[in-house]
Amino acid sequence: MPAPNILFVQVDQLAASFLPAYGNSVAKTPHLNELAEQSVVFDSAYTNFALCAPSRFSMLSGRLASEIGAFDNAAEFPSAIPTYAHYLKAAGYHTCLVGKMHFVGADQLHGFDERLTLDIYPASFQWTGDWTEPTEEHSNDERSFTLAGPVTRNVQMDYDEEVLHRAKRKLYDLARGVDVDSDQRWHMTVSFTHPHDPYQCSHEHWNRYDHDDIDMPLVGPLDNADPYSLRLQRQYGLANFQPSVEQTRTARHGYYGSVSYVDDLVGSLLGTLRDCKLDRSTVVVFSTDHGDMLGERGLWYKRSFFEASSRIPLMVSWPERFSPGRVASNASLVDLLPTFIELSDSGVEPVDPLDGESLVPRLDDPNATSSDLIFGENLSEGATAPILMAKRGSTKYVWSGCDPAQLFDLARDPNELTNLVEDPTFADTRNELDAIVHNRWDAEQLAADITASQRRRGFMRELYSGGLAPEWRTPPADQASRHVLPEGTSYNDWVYDNIVE
Secondary structure (H helix, E strand, O other): OOOOEEEEEEEOOOOHHHOHHHOOOOOOOHHHHHHHHOOEEEEEEEOOOOOHHHHHHHHHHOOOHHHHOOOOOOOOOOOOOOOHHHHHHHOOOEEEEEEOOOOOOOOOOOOOOEEOOOOOOOOOOOOOOOOOOOOOOOOOOOHHHHOOEEEOOOHHHHHHHHHHHHHHHHHHHHHHOOOOOOOOOEEEEEEOOOOOOOOEEEHHHHOOOOHHHOOOOOOOOOOOOOHHHHHHHHHOOOOOOOOOHHHHHHHHHHHHHHHHHHHHHHHHHHHHHHHOOOOOOEEEEEEEOOOOOOOHHHOOOOOOOOHHHHEEOEEEEOOOOOOOEEEEEEEEHHHHHHHHHHHHOOOOOOOOOOOOOOOHHHHHOOOOOOOOEEEEEEOOOOOOOOEEEEEEOOEEEEEEOOOOOEEEEOOOOOOOOOOOOOOHHHHHHHHHHHHHHHHHOOHHHHHHHHHHHHHHHHHHHHHOOOOOOOOOOOOOOOHHHHHOOOOOOOHHHHHHOOOOO
């Protein structure tokens, strides 16, 4: 069987628990429901770092963020780190990026042959984390709740509709044979910024839901919250402000509306793939970078190892080879790079040791053996020391350089209310996972590397404050120039040679 094209659709800040494919009974997502029915769905998929840039850099490289210096949202992604775009290019693929990837630094391609949109977030050191600051200047604040609800328009809608437009136009060009030879495979990463906060949506998507049907968090604010959760609340300006019940419902309603908006975007993109008759030859992968707490335990947004923040949707569809099914074993975003390499059937060997494993055996057989062990990191502002996670089976162990350890058995305790770290019946499990963590990381050296990086980049941040930072997000070439009659070309040839049948 020929190697497939690969279409990777990534959204931003989508908790798995907000999709019907993962048991949600409120969300209205007919297109993602249909995709799930055609996919191998990973029930226990996780981000390796619950923050936008580190998650994406780790995913792209197949390596944990600590291995490549991706400590926070303003850590430079080194150009010398190979990504799945590099490996697919080495396998002969044409590669394209459309939308958000939060690259920091002058390299805004990282192996992609082309990029069709600017990034939505700064590429400078403006958002450098600082463990010594209780609240970051760029942190969220109470406007997430006071301004939540339906709006006519916001900047994220503008961005995502441009991403959709350019991605669909690229699919038409690929169907016409523009940029690719007749037998050349292609990869496209399409990355939307919804349903990332603000918790706003259009009136149309708001009205798809009855406000009274919006479910509330399963676990409210806790009197015995762990130290990191308390620091996280301060980071987000929630130490002295907790949204009311109505504000919480409104914010969640806005989020649900954004989830339905994402569903429409994905449905339109996949409809174009089908219209171009590219669907049978294309693997479709759908996922996100991390989740959103959405009020669980009184927490919002991300940066936590609790399920709402770290557990993510992951679906893979290729009707020509993979039968729909569900995978119970653990997977994570670093598994995508080795998966893409194996799908390319190129024999390209990674130049660095990878932290993930190919998902292809489990795509062929959901019950196939895997390591069932995944890792997570939290190294950004608010952590104040490395916070490290290992999950094996249903047990999740979180070790912190500054807080008490946590151990949860999700099979018994899906809401993570009982910390088993001192439970003698789980002593062997705790000791095994603790040994795995300390074998995987040198926490003391990692802390030193992070503080040194923050100090260097903090200097740059201050030096280039006040709008003086270099603008590394260079505008892409105007793809519309391909859709006008070139000088010296026959009108009839131009019109009739560029039809997608």
